[in-house]
Amino acid sequence: MKNLSNDELGALIQPDRVHRRVYTDPEIFELEMARIWGRAWIYVGHESQVKQPGDYFATHIGRQPVIMTRHKDGTVHVMFNRCAHKGAQVVGDTCGHAQQLRCLYHGWTYDLDGTLLHTPGEEGYAGSGYGKGNPTARLQKVPRVDSYHGLVFASLSPDGPPLRTWLSGAAASIDNLVDRSPEGRIEVAGGCFRYVHDSNWKMFIENLNDAMHPMVVHQSSSGTAKRVFQDLHNENDPVPFELEMLAPFTNDYGFFEKMGLTAWKYGHSVTGGKISIHSAYSPIPGYAEALVSAYGEEKAKQIFAVNRHNTVVYPSFTLKGVITSVRVVKPVAVNKTIIESWVFRQVGAPEELFTRSITYCNLINSHANLVGPDDWEAYHRVQCGLQAENGSEWISMHRYRGQDRTLPDGTVEANGTSDMVFRHQYDTWRSYMVEQGEFR
Numbered sequence: 001m002k003n004l005s006n007d008e009l010g011a012l013i014q015p016d017r018v019h020r021r022v023y024t025d026p027e028i029f030e031l032e033m034a035r036i037w038g039r040a041w042i043y044v045g046h047e048s049q050v051k052q053p054g055d056y057f058a059t060h061i062g063r064q065p066v067i068m069t070r071h072k073d074g075t076v077h078v079m080f081n082r083c084a085h086k087g088a089q090v091v092g093d094t095c096g097h098a099q100q101l102r103c104l105y106h107g108w109t110y111d112l113d114g115t116l117l118h119t120p121g122e123e124g125y126a127g128s129g130y131g132k133g134n135p136t137a138r139l140q141k142v143p144r145v146d147s148y149h150g151l152v153f154a155s156l157s158p159d160g161p162p163l164r165t166w167l168s169g170a171a172a173s174i175d176n177l178v179d180r181s182p183e184g185r186i187e188v189a190g191g192c193f194r195y196v197h198d199s200n201w202k203m204f205i206e207n208l209n210d211a212m213h214p215m216v217v218h219q220s221s222s223g224t225a226k227r228v229f230q231d232l233h234n235e236n237d238p239v240p241f242e243l244e245m246l247a248p249f250t251n252d253y254g255f256f257e258k259m260g261l262t263a264w265k266y267g268h269s270v271t272g273g274k275i276s277i278h279s280a281y282s283p284i285p286g287y288a289e290a291l292v293s294a295y296g297e298e299k300a301k302q303i304f305a306v307n308r309h310n311t312v313v314y315p316s317f318t319l320k321g322v323i324t325s326v327r328v329v330k331p332v333a334v335n336k337t338i339i340e341s342w343v344f345r346q347v348g349a350p351e352e353l354f355t356r357s358i359t360y361c362n363l364i365n366s367h368a369n370l371v372g373p374d375d376w377e378a379y380h381r382v383q384c385g386l387q388a389e390n391g392s393e394w395i396s397m398h399r400y401r402g403q404d405r406t407l408p409d410g411t412v413e414a415n416g417t418s419d420m421v422f423r424h425q426y427d428t429w430r431s432y433m434v435e436q437g438e439f440r
């Protein structure tokens with residue numbers, strides 16, 4: 001493999017276009033794992049997934065296996081899922097509960113905070129310098145771990161901005177997600193929809209703020225749902241919630257234009273704000289009342305007035321406040337990405353809100369749904385189309401270039417169908433990948 005110089009890497013990103021190699025070159029993928037996924041705050045999971053002491057949850061940061069645990073003293077730990085002995089993954093399933101973590105291979109046993117408790121045949125290590133008490137003979141902690149409203153992030157790098165600083169304007173999306181609970185708390189409920197995309201991880205991240213695709217690619221799902229309803233419904237039939245969810249995907253260009261786009265430091269962004277494809281859902285009986293009694297009329301009004309669509313916390317985490325769900329990005333290879341879709345329960349809210357979130361994720365985000373496969377097919381075709389080496393080597397980011405509005409605090413705004421977010425993400429990509437200094 002030839003090594004790409006920083007100049008060569010930098011030349012792949014231009015102000016209005018990006019070179020196809022950024023999505024197809026395995027060497028660039030390897031560099032991304034080290035320079036982006038090895039430095040940024042990466043989403044691990046929610047504290048409610050390790051509710052009780054002894055609970056554990058196994059996942060990955062980039063491609064590195066980690067476990068999140070709840071220790072006896074109630075603290076949450078994120079450690080590499082690698083035995084200090086021969087390197088086997090100590091936790092082999094996705095989640096569970098245990099008094100201790102025992103490696104299946106030679107029985108080295110650890111406490112929930114990673115401390116080595118037991119080594120079979122311990123006397124054989126006497127005088128070796130390895131074993132209990134040696135700081136490397138334990139489950140190694142991920143260098144930085146922090147949480148925001150119970151959402152746990154970790155960084156493989158000991159250096160970088162603190163989580164709250166790094167979240168920048170995206171923190172407000174998390175605030176609103178949690179504020180939508182009358183008790184100010186969310187918790188993961190059930191498992192997740194996990195499915196493999198045979199495309200580069202950046203395609204999913206870009207798509208969530210791409211407002212020029214829904215009215216085209218989702219004709220097959222949203223457009224069909226509208227036609228079927230028109231053909232079959234009788235006058236005065238109630239509009240099913242499923243249609244309320246599906247129909248806005250084929251709203252016209254004007255609607256998506258008005259949603260607006262906002263981007264912040266470190267590559268984060270959001271579509272919508274005042275309106276989104278979620279803003280016309282019918283009310284859930286008792287929900288507004290519960291929020292008003294928890295927060296008062298004015299604050300409840302403010303909470304419901306926030307209609308952010310997709311928030312992207314670059315590079316690993318995306319969320320929808322109204323739907324109370326998150327989608328997590330797990331890169332596997334240059335052309336393979338796992339997307340996990342998790343649903344949260346708004347603690348104290350009517351059960352119907354949770355049912356709606358599950359229904360939404362069944363219809364839109366699961367691997368056997370109506371809307372997601374439209375996007376999946378589009379990513380797949382882009383990944384295949386980019387194999388064409390001759391002709392155009394570049395992917396366009398020209399739309400509304402020169403019309404981005406930068407506010408004094410560095411926030412960038414644009415109309416909803418602009419390519420601003422893509423330009424912004426690649427500015428961040430360049431700072432991680434090429435400049436490798438204080439990233440932006």
Ligand SMILES: [Fe+2]
Pocket residue numbers: 207213214217218375
């Ligand atoms: Fe889509």
